[in-house]
């Protein structure tokens with residue numbers, strides 16, 4: 001049995017013609033861990049995943065799954081890997097049970113069909129033809145096929161896209177159960193909440209590079225706290241006060257959200273929050289203003305994501 005990292009990626013580069021889609025990506029996933037790859041559209045997540053799944057060889061750098069090159073040594077890892085693609089290819093005239101059975105015939109360490117149906121919440125759809133399934137149910141069938149072979153390492157490419165919130169939460173529970181059972185999972189997602197809920201560690205990709213990586217706590221650290229409120233109609237944005245802190249002042253950032261003008265102050269040192277809040281409230285009191293929607297919160301993954309996306313603008317990502 002392989003004892004090191006379940007997945008290792010070292011300085012991976014991938015090109016499509018003269019376009020470099022993955023530009024020196026490194027990370028590792030430990031056995032039994034769930035690692036989430038987040039990123040902008042076209043960041044290179046699927047390309048990285050497909051390389052790990054063995055569908056393409058690395059242009060430069062190395063990738064290992066359970067200690068093997070998934071492209072060159074595909075036969076050694078094929079049966080230990082489960083793959084859920086963004087769009088699975090089904091035979092639309094088969095029903096759910098027949099589709100699962102077809103996949104079971106191809107895998108040695110297979111789960112019972114009943115177990116797979118139960119795990120993925122498809123028991124009541126057993127006799128339904130694939131073409132009659134909803135988009136979210138098709139994603140569950142994709143997941144069902146990925147876990148039929150009891151994989152040690154599971155690759156999930158946007159596993160809950162197209163699912164309603166209830167189905168999404170049910171799928172998160174399936175994924176948690178698989179991880180609790182010892183499965184190593186690498187998933188890509190556009191849902192930041194999904195990563196926040198599931199990931200032991202995560203990385204945010206942008207233009208082919210990993211910009212930030214770590215546990216959720218590590219990724220959020222250093223991104224500070226936020227004070228936000230709805231800008232009262234009678235206050236011109238230019239009159240929002242800078243909040244004076246020792247040695248510097250913090251300006252409000254203003255955005256329009258659903259027709260509402262929202263001001264946000266970002267405080268990067270914990271000690272500054274109380275002082276800044278005091279300043280803001282005395283400014284509002286002095287003008288007889290009520291600050292609707294006033295909130296004080298820690299940085300979210302969305303804040304970090306937007307920060308990452310904003311810091312390297314203008315590159316070609318065709």
Ligand SMILES: Nc1ncnc2c1ncn2[C@@H]1O[C@H](COP(=O)(O)OP(=O)(O)OP(=O)(O)O)[C@@H](O)[C@H]1O
Pocket residue numbers: 016019021039040041042043044045046047048317318
């Ligand atoms: N077969 C291909 N030929 C040429 N360019 C490609 C090909 N596949 C992907 N690309 C390009 O490589 C870049 C990375 O694509 P990739 O699908 O890996 O990104 P992604 O992070 O998964 O994006 P998304 O979140 O939109 O699915 C994109 O700019 C994409 O247009």
